[in-house]
Amino acid sequence: MNTILIKNISLKNRIVDVLIEGNVFKQIEPEIKDVNADKIIDGTNRAIIQPFYNMHTHSSMTLLRGYGDDMRLFQWLSEYIWPEEAKLTAEDIYNGTRLAIVEMIRSGTVFFLDMYWHHQEIIRAAQEMKVRASVGVTFIEERGKKEIEDNIKFINNFKSPSNRITINVAPHAIYTVGKDLYQELYLISKVRGLKLNTHLAETVNEVNDCKKANNNLTPTEYLESIGVLDENTIAAHCVHLTEHDAEILSSKGVTLVHNPCANMKLASGAFNVPLINKYDCRVCLGTDGTSSNNNLSMLEEMKFAALLAKVSYHDTSLLSANQVFAWATKNGAETMGLNAGKIKEGMLADCLIVNLNNDRLIPNNNLISNWVYSADSRCIETVICDGNILMENYIIPNEEEILEKAKRKIS
């Protein structure tokens, strides 16, 4: 098995050696001797830290970056995004996903939970670039029976190309997928042991429309009433929740994904941190698609989450650096059933090597505070996922070609 030995690196303020064997952290000790490692990395003046698990993306929307910002939501979607999305070919999706993965690696993300079209192309890109991904097979009723049937067939016949790639069943939202299809997809996800990945309670309109159509039930109450919420459900956004909603989501063990940048840019609202803390809901962090963000940086996302919570609820102590760091890292890994998200012997070898001689990390009074509130992607030198080095000393193999292919002009 391939081995990597990282020497003299800072792990939670201790200096250690870290031995990676295959895809796991084999040994973490003050000094590891007598190992003939295939590769040795000098960790002097560097820290090892767990990477990000981005729990809500539409990865190939990178191609629409900066196309029609600062507009009212419906005009933006109907005049800009939807017409342009309709033109995207499978090859575009492949190229857009590869750009997204470059961006993710550079900003320290090794896993993304995706929802988009042409799932085969997203799987291809993620597999080639050796990141972890759960790729959504996405359902919107309006797109027609044929696509729904093909998608279900795809799910039933899916064989993963590697241990890093899974798929998820992704009914888009309650306003695009009706009750029968939602329940059918829920059953499929249970039979196949897959996550159910959906948007939930993103906007006030969604809540109001749902209540009108469903006997005053909120979106969360509605999904509970049709029996599709449980510990396999991953619900993105969850901006507009009542106390009862939070109680349901907590008791059912649903994972909530907070996407602060998109919620702010689209003026959807502020995630209710006091409420979800009160009901002890499981929360992860996601960037959402690039065109409503407009990047895939989980570093930025952590800072936006923490600062938005404080200002929205007039409480400087709300959503501490440590709490939001857990949302962005180990909570995502745990939700996905990955034995990852911590730098610990026996766990999967996912990690970042961070340069402590970077201006943004000086002085080093508190690394997690600097990481959440000050760092940017320039601090990340090396990225390791599943024991593979994805970026070494700022270099990603093949990056130039990937970026060139993603320079798609909007016509």
Next chain:
Amino acid sequence: MNTILIKNISLKNRIVDVLIEGNVFKQIEPEIKDVNADKIIDGTNRAIIQPFYNMHTHSSMTLLRGYGDDMRLFQWLSEYIWPEEAKLTAEDIYNGTRLAIVEMIRSGTVFFLDMYWHHQEIIRAAQEMKVRASVGVTFIEERGKKEIEDNIKFINNFKSPSNRITINVAPHAIYTVGKDLYQELYLISKVRGLKLNTHLAETVNEVNDCKKANNNLTPTEYLESIGVLDENTIAAHCVHLTEHDAEILSSKGVTLVHNPCANMKLASGAFNVPLINKYDCRVCLGTDGTSSNNNLSMLEEMKFAALLAKVSYHDTSLLSANQVFAWATKNGAETMGLNAGKIKEGMLADCLIVNLNNDRLIPNNNLISNWVYSADSRCIETVICDGNILMENYIIPNEEEILEKAKRKIS
């Protein structure tokens, strides 16, 4: 005079050559021939863009980065910041300012408007590192008569070491400086032709205390009533304004400085963009001190400003990328009376060279959108201020020594 020729660079989607002679943009043309420049920079696949003018900093608070976050404001100040600030020596301030300037250069800032102690050390650091600065001579009544007298003497005898360095008269705030001293400082600023730099209407408490003490006048009304507001006044924060306040600030020509990260992190509130738009106030952007941010990136500050405005006022079209970019660049230069802030013949040669082959700037549907919503400091390759190259191809001379000296441990 020293000349720099930048070849084949993108300026607002045109490809041009840019000739810098001394400290001005001498010529900007599709092709500049027959020039024997001292230095030639290849601008292929790069863009030239105006740099940032950071209009509110306490620069050497870099040394307190990450020290006591996520706390209630008063506990944070009284138990953490003030005791630690009291220990900072002149040498610490010098080292902290140099760290701040490294951070600013790397994130594209060439000017900062500062307010802190040991102004001589801040001037020394800025002069050595060739950035522009307006260094505050700061007044807080509690610090005693001796300091006030020394400061006034310093202002009256000040001779600038270069055209890049000015000073400003900085009464800290209405709750730390009484009426008489405020008025005296206002007169001194008028006689010396200097800016008056102050905090204003940052918190609800400040507004309430002011109204109680001053016959129900708001902080803005109070400052107007004592006759110290005019086009030389620069007022940081201005979070809690009434319609009447906005009217006063606009009609007096006061410059407002928005500091979204600090206002969010300290839970002070959201700057009222619809109100200041309605009264057409002059607005600039600032990062505030590092310990309430926790960095000095104007790139991040622009994104926070735009997104905070949208979510706070339920309007996706509020504070567009173009508007916030103007706040962060030319508005600051204009306020300071600098013939800078645009890439234009005859103007001062302040500019950034940005790598368009960076993943965050691909595709290039709209550079300003990418700049505001997607970029980070990794996109900035070269920084020029006043015709001097401060960072070339990511290298800042002497950076290693500067960072080493700033690694101050909090005891």
